[in-house]
Amino acid sequence: MxxxxxxxxxxxxYIIREAYNxxxxxxxxxxxxxxxxxxxxxxxxxxxxxxxxPVALLDTEQELxxxxxxxxxxxxxxxxxxxxxxxxPEEDMDKTLPPNTRAAMRKTEGLKGLxxxxxxxxxxxxxxRDEQGLRAKERVFSPRLEDGAWDFKDQxxxxxxxxxxxxxxxxxxxxxxxxxxxxVDIWRYHQRxxxxxxxxxxxxxxxxxxxxxxxxxxxxxxxxxxxxxxASTLDEIVAELETTSVSERAGRTMDRETEDSFEKLRARGYx
Amino acid sequence: xxxxxxxxxxxxxxxxxxxxxxxxIGRLLYDTDSLPDGKYEELQEICKRRGTDALEWSFVLDAxxxxxxxxxxxxxxxxxxxxxxxxxxxxDAPGHREFxxxxxxxxxxxxxxxxxxxxxxxxxxxxxxxxxxxSLLGIQQIGVVINKMDMVDHDPEVFATVSKxxxxxxxxxxxTPSHITPISARHGDMISDRGxxxxxxxxxxxxxxxxxxEVASSPTAQPxxxxxxxxxxxxxxRIIVGRIETGxxxxxxxxxxxxxxxxxxxxxxxxxxxxPSIVEASAGQSIGITLxxxxxxxxxxxxSHEQNAPMLSNVFQANIFWLSKKALKVGHSYxxxxxxxxxMVVVQSxxxxxxxxxLAQSENADxxxxxxxxEVTLRSRDLLPLDPYADNQRMGRIVLYDGYDIAGGxxxxxxxxxxxxxxxxxxxxxxxxxxxxxxxxVRAARQGHHGGVFWFTGLSGSGKSTLAMAVEKALFEKGLxxxxxxxxxxxxxxxxxxxxxxxxxxxxIRRIGHVAALMADAGVxxxxxxxxxxxxxxxxxxxxx
Numbered sequence: 099m100x101x102x103x104x105x106x107x108x109x110x111x112y113i114i115r116e117a118y119n120x121x122x123x124x125x126x127x128x129x130x131x132x133x134x135x136x137x138x139x140x141x142x143x144x145x146x147x148x149x150x151x152p153v154a155l156l157d158t159e160q161e162l163x164x165x166x167x168x169x170x171x172x173x174x175x176x177x178x179x180x181x182x183x184x185x186x187p188e189e190d191m192d193k194t195l196p197p198n199t200r201a202a203m204r205k206t207e208g209l210k211g212l213x214x215x216x217x218x219x220x221x222x223x224x225x226x227r228d229e230q231g232l233r234a235k236e237r238v239f240s241p242r243l244e245d246g247a248w249d250f251k252d253q254x255x256x257x258x259x260x261x262x263x264x265x266x267x268x269x270x271x272x273x274x275x276x277x278x279x280x281x282v283d284i285w286r287y288h289q290r291x292x293x294x295x296x297x298x299x300x301x302x303x304x305x306x307x308x309x310x311x312x313x314x315x316x317x318x319x320x321x322x323x324x325x326x327x328x329a330s331t332l333d334e335i336v337a338e339l340e341t342t343s344v345s346e347r348a349g350r351t352m353d354r355e356t357e358d359s360f361e362k363l364r365a366r367g368y369x
Numbered sequence: 370x371x372x373x374x375x376x377x378x379x380x381x382x383x384x385x386x387x388x389x390x391x392x393x394i395g396r397l398l399y400d401t402d403s404l405p406d407g408k409y410e411e412l413q414e415i416c417k418r419r420g421t422d423a424l425e426w427s428f429v430l431d432a433x434x435x436x437x438x439x440x441x442x443x444x445x446x447x448x449x450x451x452x453x454x455x456x457x458x459x460x461d462a463p464g465h466r467e468f469x470x471x472x473x474x475x476x477x478x479x480x481x482x483x484x485x486x487x488x489x490x491x492x493x494x495x496x497x498x499x500x501x502x503x504s505l506l507g508i509q510q511i512g513v514v515i516n517k518m519d520m521v522d523h524d525p526e527v528f529a530t531v532s533k534x535x536x537x538x539x540x541x542x543x544x545t546p547s548h549i550t551p552i553s554a555r556h557g558d559m560i561s562d563r564g565x566x567x568x569x570x571x572x573x574x575x576x577x578x579x580x581x582x583e584v585a586s587s588p589t590a591q592p593x594x595x596x597x598x599x600x601x602x603x604x605x606x607r608i609i610v611g612r613i614e615t616g617x618x619x620x621x622x623x624x625x626x627x628x629x630x631x632x633x634x635x636x637x638x639x640x641x642x643x644x645p646s647i648v649e650a651s652a653g654q655s656i657g658i659t660l661x662x663x664x665x666x667x668x669x670x671x672x673s674h675e676q677n678a679p680m681l682s683n684v685f686q687a688n689i690f691w692l693s694k695k696a697l698k699v700g701h702s703y704x705x706x707x708x709x710x711x712x713m714v715v716v717q718s719x720x721x722x723x724x725x726x727x728l729a730q731s732e733n734a735d736x737x738x739x740x741x742x743x744e745v746t747l748r749s750r751d752l753l754p755l756d757p758y759a760d761n762q763r764m765g766r767i768v769l770y771d772g773y774d775i776a777g778g779x780x781x782x783x784x785x786x787x788x789x790x791x792x793x794x795x796x797x798x799x800x801x802x803x804x805x806x807x808x809x810x811v812r813a814a815r816q817g818h819h820g821g822v823f824w825f826t827g828l829s830g831s832g833k834s835t836l837a838m839a840v841e842k843a844l845f846e847k848g849l850x851x852x853x854x855x856x857x858x859x860x861x862x863x864x865x866x867x868x869x870x871x872x873x874x875x876x877x878i879r880r881i882g883h884v885a886a887l888m889a890d891a892g893v894x895x896x897x898x899x900x901x902x903x904x905x906x907x908x909x910x911x912x913x914x
Contacts, residue, residue: 104654108654108655111655112598112612112655115598115599115610115655116598118599119668143641145641146601146608146639146640146657147642148603227447228449234447234448237474253471254774254775255473255692255775256474256775257476257477257478257506257778258477258766258768258778260778262775264773280377
């Protein structure tokens, strides 16, 4: 093999093809961010330019306008079958949750609605183990109970690239083909492959403060904020990530509300 | 190239519960400056809130509330850290016995392992079990740390005694540790800094041990194995996709697909974006190829070159570890998977159950319980393309499913089994089985007895033929229909084309087994006297219709 990126890519393509062979119907979550867009690029590699299943966006109407513009551009250029799934309003969410976690909960409920409508047996998601402690425990093929819940205390064994791909009626599998990648791997891959990305990731001057800011992670505009950074090109982003000790989700408010808000979200079905 | 332009090295950390794995990892992150901003302060805060004075380094890992409350690690987790030399992913494996499946899930992807042993306790049950599993999982680079040296006054003699004990056990299961390092994880001695307490130790610190591990290279030098993952039909093209597990595949190569024994030549290696300059692919790559002929190929078939193809057999032995709550039992069926090949197998026998604690072997077990290690013989209905683990680590490891669930895994051992490729495929087609109008009962009623086969086996010169002839005579005198099939006699006629290679011996027994079965069906008591050295062949003779 040539480089470590080739190895990661080959592994991801293998997982995508396993999911496509084993799980019907299959769909993919596309958040339009750097991770799921890089993943979508590898889907096209796996199927020689095609995307043979629908991609779904859980829409809260709270994405930044640049994100929506980027979505529309790729749907057209890559000929995507895109399901734009509207999430239920915030008023319907569990009122005991902290406010920002509640906002994030809309996506959990939206995903349940999407699964009920399309009855996907497998749903591909672009999460990575290095994003957050809980995701570090994920399996590549991760079963979800009927209500979408994740039983993280009793996960199936998974080794030697053999996955649990069969399960009782009513359950579904989350498939995580880029679980092994890190944030900097994703950007190096973008750089090498020339994959389009939303330019909110690049630093630009904040008009009010005059500081250079960029988004490390793209989420809804009400709960995600840019962080200070001077990285305004892919090269600079990669260089920044090689040395930074600021966590990727530092701009995500809900992660820090309580020790366990992310855990609550994920156990209930959040990505 | 910076150090980061390399694959992260995966290192699994194992050891007995409470020997200090999580503390070691927490400390390692702190000492190598790998904690995210604010994590150290958060840690101090949590410890204060929970009323512990000393810093509990293990809290660093505990992403789950539930874990902190139980103070054990529930599932395998992964943590990133870097030294000056390179980046690492640490796989933290839980020490509790019932969480073995998570440890296997974590350890199976590791390049190297660190075995943590408590200086005050020495080798314990899980120390042995984990080490044994590491060897079963094929992890060859293993560093040992003797932890909690502060609890034994940093005494070099305690270190020497415990080291000796660890080395003795590892040696008995074929492992030679690359290093043995005395450490105090809580105080950070010999982790990244040497500290002040163990000047008597001159070897590497733990981070130096990490940096001395080597990343395994792709198995390109081994014979080609290309398990078919799927077949796509795009724009008139039929693209066979899969990942090359070992070896190299080139445009123009003739590829033999097993077990169907069909071969065709590679016309192209497909890629997107299109790149016709690609004429070669090697181990680890996920590829798609087109062939010159429309032969029958589907998921599960294994592509190879015509020379060095996998063996075909319907029976094999495996060294397995069992993870399921439901014990493995003789006569039960399981699904076996390796690469993309899958088949149902029946457990023919449990040959040996190994106690990882004292390596005691019991030969008469009728089940393999959860967390146990055993040698079993598995039989399938159809021929399986198999590679012994000793020859091909990627293809020779199997996973067993019980229903929907992964229940165990292990390594294939083909010692004593012959390749059955020769007899794999009926050479003539359009053959249909015709049913007799007479059944077995009618024949038995006429003759006064049923037909059947007595199979006499044993070494050359042990008296098989003499005994067989005597038995035949005795039965005949009682008025029974009987006949001896004798090795030498049959080799003069029916099997005169066969020699004494393992393959020919297998074919010899296959033919005789079939003749014996036909004669028995006709109502004759057949006495077969043959050297049948291979367990598989005897078993197959037994299973003839």
